[in-house]
Amino acid sequence: MDIEILNALLKPKSVAVIGASATPGKIGHTVLLNLQESKYKGGIYPINPKSDEILGFKCYKSVLNVKEQIDAAIIVVPAKFVLQIVDECGKKGIKGLLVITSGFAEVGKDDLEKEVVAKSRSYGMRVLGPNIVGVLSNSDDFNGSFAPFLPYKGTASLVSQSGALLIGIDAQTYTRGIGFDKLISIGNMSDVNFADTIEWLDQDEKTSCISLYVEGLNDGRCVIDKGRKATKPIIALKAGSSAHGAVAAASHTGSLAGSSKIYKSAFAQAGIIQAEDLDNLFDRTLVLSLQPPMKGDNVLIITNGGGVGVLGTDSAEKFGVPLKYTPPELQEKLKKYMPSFGSAKNPVDLTGMAGNDWYHDTVKIAFNHEWVDGLVVLYCETAMTNPLEIAKSIKKSVDDTGIKNKPIIASFVGGERSDKAMRWLVKNGIPAYAGPDVALNAISALKEYAKIREDSKDIPTTYDDANREKAMDVINYARNEERIALTEIEAKHVFAAYGLPVTRAKIAKSEEEAVSFANEIGFPIVMKIVSPDILHKSDAGGVIVDVNSIEDVRKFFNEIMENAKVYKADANIHGVVIQEMAPWGTEVILGSVNDPTFGPTMMFGLGGIFVEVLKDVTFRVAPFSKRQAAEMIGEINAAPILIGIRGEKPKDREALSDTICRYANMIYDLRDEINESDANPVLVYEEGDGLKVADARILLTKK
Ligand code: ACO
Numbered sequence: 096m097d098i099e100i101l102n103a104l105l106k107p108k109s110v111a112v113i114g115a116s117a118t119p120g121k122i123g124h125t126v127l128l129n130l131q132e133s134k135y136k137g138g139i140y141p142i143n144p145k146s147d148e149i150l151g152f153k154c155y156k157s158v159l160n161v162k163e164q165i166d167a168a169i170i171v172v173p174a175k176f177v178l179q180i181v182d183e184c185g186k187k188g189i190k191g192l193l194v195i196t197s198g199f200a201e202v203g204k205d206d207l208e209k210e211v212v213a214k215s216r217s218y219g220m221r222v223l224g225p226n227i228v229g230v231l232s233n234s235d236d237f238n239g240s241f242a243p244f245l246p247y248k249g250t251a252s253l254v255s256q257s258g259a260l261l262i263g264i265d266a267q268t269y270t271r272g273i274g275f276d277k278l279i280s281i282g283n284m285s286d287v288n289f290a291d292t293i294e295w296l297d298q299d300e301k302t303s304c305i306s307l308y309v310e311g312l313n314d315g316r317c318v319i320d321k322g323r324k325a326t327k328p329i330i331a332l333k334a335g336s337s338a339h340g341a342v343a344a345a346s347h348t349g350s351l352a353g354s355s356k357i358y359k360s361a362f363a364q365a366g367i368i369q370a371e372d373l374d375n376l377f378d379r380t381l382v383l384s385l386q387p388p389m390k391g392d393n394v395l396i397i398t399n400g401g402g403v404g405v406l407g408t409d410s411a412e413k414f415g416v417p418l419k420y421t422p423p424e425l426q427e428k429l430k431k432y433m434p435s436f437g438s439a440k441n442p443v444d445l446t447g448m449a450g451n452d453w454y455h456d457t458v459k460i461a462f463n464h465e466w467v468d469g470l471v472v473l474y475c476e477t478a479m480t481n482p483l484e485i486a487k488s489i490k491k492s493v494d495d496t497g498i499k500n501k502p503i504i505a506s507f508v509g510g511e512r513s514d515k516a517m518r519w520l521v522k523n524g525i526p527a528y529a530g531p532d533v534a535l536n537a538i539s540a541l542k543e544y545a546k547i548r549e550d551s552k553d554i555p556t557t558y559d560d561a562n563r564e565k566a567m568d569v570i571n572y573a574r575n576e577e578r579i580a581l582t583e584i585e586a587k588h589v590f591a592a593y594g595l596p597v598t599r600a601k602i603a604k605s606e607e608e609a610v611s612f613a614n615e616i617g618f619p620i621v622m623k624i625v626s627p628d629i630l631h632k633s634d635a636g637g638v639i640v641d642v643n644s645i646e647d648v649r650k651f652f653n654e655i656m657e658n659a660k661v662y663k664a665d666a667n668i669h670g671v672v673i674q675e676m677a678p679w680g681t682e683v684i685l686g687s688v689n690d691p692t693f694g695p696t697m698m699f700g701l702g703g704i705f706v707e708v709l710k711d712v713t714f715r716v717a718p719f720s721k722r723q724a725a726e727m728i729g730e731i732n733a734a735p736i737l738i739g740i741r742g743e744k745p746k747d748r749e750a751l752s753d754t755i756c757r758y759a760n761m762i763y764d765l766r767d768e769i770n771e772s773d774a775n776p777v778l779v780y781e782e783g784d785g786l787k788v789a790d791a792r793i794l795l796t797k798k
Pocket of ligand 1: 116117123142173180195196197227259
């Protein structure tokens with residue numbers, strides 16, 4: 096990252112507004128007015144050939160007429176003039192361009208956009224946009240946009256791909272009382288993209304949490320890389336699920352890989368928390384910007400109402416932070432501050448009699464206790480208490496402990512007085528929400544943050560025995576025949592080169608060869624048609640399992656060959672594969688897609704018909720660690736089947752993790768070659784007995 100250039104772009108010391116207009120209501124007028132009204136201290140240089148002065152600022156015909164140095168130019172002239180403006184800015188030595196103008200790639204004018212970037216880069220300038228609202232920064236008193244005002248002050252910063260949404264969010268920061276320092280509209284991302292802004296905001300001392308509104312990334316792997324390296328929490332709201340997954344694909348994995356599922360995994364791998372919707376983005380941004388990660392599992396709820404306590408308990412379970420009983424010794428301490436009909440278990444119910452002092456003392460004792468990893472304080476308005484005083488008691492008790500490395504969150508259920516008290520809490524660094532469910536969701540975000548930060552440090556597992564050369568021989572053979580579909584046996588050779596346990600198999604071109612190979616491999620065997628033109632072998636009557644005699648081998652060899660000819664008369668038939676018949680086990684599927692955003696991505700799920708009906712699958716961007724592979728196994732709904740239920744012995748998850756990880760290495764290593772692949776079914780046996788890849792499919796990239 097060229098920090099100097101990005102500083103000039105995102106917190107410029109001086110700025111030209113090219114296309115500044117004297118006509119109120121025009122964007123070029125609004126941007127200039129916003130700079131003025133935000134009390135921007137840097138140099139402001141309106142550029143317009145027709146005016147000498149706008150809003151009291153001296154106006155110039157061109158940036159080349161300005162003597163002073165200019166860091167950034169905000170461009171608000173129609174698209175057809177932008178290239179010429181870029182030239183002038185380059186000659187002037189401007190470092191960054193904020194191109195508000197629309198009418199580029201978003202309307203199909205990709206070439207014009209590329210030209211703008213190429214020309215800018217030739218002068219060493221970076222481009223934000225085009226098609227943006229601009230940049231807003233509270234700490235720089237900089238409203239370089241046509242959004243009406245700077246956001247409510249705070250320490251989160253938001254990067255938004257939607258300009259209109261950014262303006263809406265800007266306004267909502269006030270109604271929600273959630274503060275931001277910077278709002279960055281990223282538009283078409285022709286040059287500066289999410290990865291750049293993540294990296295830059297991570298070093299920005301005024302930003303404590305990075306919030307993203309994402310429609311689609313153009314730099315998926317780079318975002319994973321920058322996300323992993325970031326030291327601040329990042330939260331993303333991903334909108335839109337692409338049609339990519341719906342496109343009929345030749346492999347199971349291709350059709351199951353809806354991009355939203357892949358985004359979910361990729362964000363987790365990047366250490367990025369996800370938000371469900373806009374409300375959730377605000378709520379989670381608030382907590383991540385104010386509170387530290389929650390390092391353990393123990394959430395304690397303190398409440399004055401049983402009802403909100405139960406709602407909180409339900410939500411804790413729903414959001415993955417189920418409550419546990421308070422340790423007896425802590426219960427004893429807390430019991431002093433409640434009537435006999437209160438409860439010191441978890442939730443700690445101080446009852447409706449709770450006043451400021453009880454809240455103060457119990458919060459202090461609980462927050463100080465080592466068992467408590469995170470505290471949620473619930474309060475319902477009562478006639479005997481004043482919400483603001485309760486809020487102040489909570490804050491005082493936290494300050495009294497001096498603890499800063501574990502989180503505290505509040506939820507006040509009430510009316511205007513509670514709203515006011517919660518605003519006070521937020522201003523004083525304690526996130527507060529109107530609903531207990533929202534508070535529990537917020538604390539779960541801190542738990543998720545702690546976990547995925549840890550996970551994202553994982554180093555991918557590598558294997559020394561992978562034999563790329565051997566795999567490439569098979570791939571090159573197919574390419575020489577101008578094929579992109581490998582036969583099953585070819586795919587198995589590629590898998591075997593990366594250490595995947597495939598069933599033994601040989602291709603028989605004649606009945607005699609079939610008999611000889613069957614004797615060599617040993618009965619029972621499986622016989623399958625081998626043809627690059629027949630991907631769905633069963634549909635073509637090309638698969639016979641459990642063949643037990645030489646007579647049957649002869650009979651089925653001829654039958655399979657006949658069926659194939661009927662199915663596709665012009666099919667190129669390599670022969671019939673004679674394959675070891677692996678004993679039946681639990682069927683799982685391993686597969687891959689070359690995702691347009693994230694590249695080689697691995698899928699794992701329960702196999703057989705379940706994969707199609709239940710779509711019980713999970714994804715990871717390859718490569719990854721063996722620990723991540725083990726997590727994938729635990730993530731599917733059918734995980735208990737592999738762990739062992741109802742007296743069934745546990746399956747060999749160690750061997751399965753290893754195979755998943757090897758597979759991920761293979762698709763990453765061969766990312767320029769493999770477009771889609773499946774190992775389906777993979778038969779998993781009991782612990783210690785390993786697994787077998789029974790069928791394999793690889794589709795190569797088109798070159
Ligand atoms: N140098 C300096 N000024 C120039 C130049 C030049 N080479 N050429 C023209 N200008 C002046 C014009 O004379 C005009 O000033 P004036 O009002 O004094 O006449 C000014 O620049 C603007 O030019 P106009 O032709 O009047 O263009 P207009 O203001 O109507 O539109 C704009 C320009 C706003 C850039 C428009 O083309 C556009 O892209 N609008 C959409 C912007 C947008 O919405 N972006 C965010 C997308 S996200 C979301 O949807 C919220």
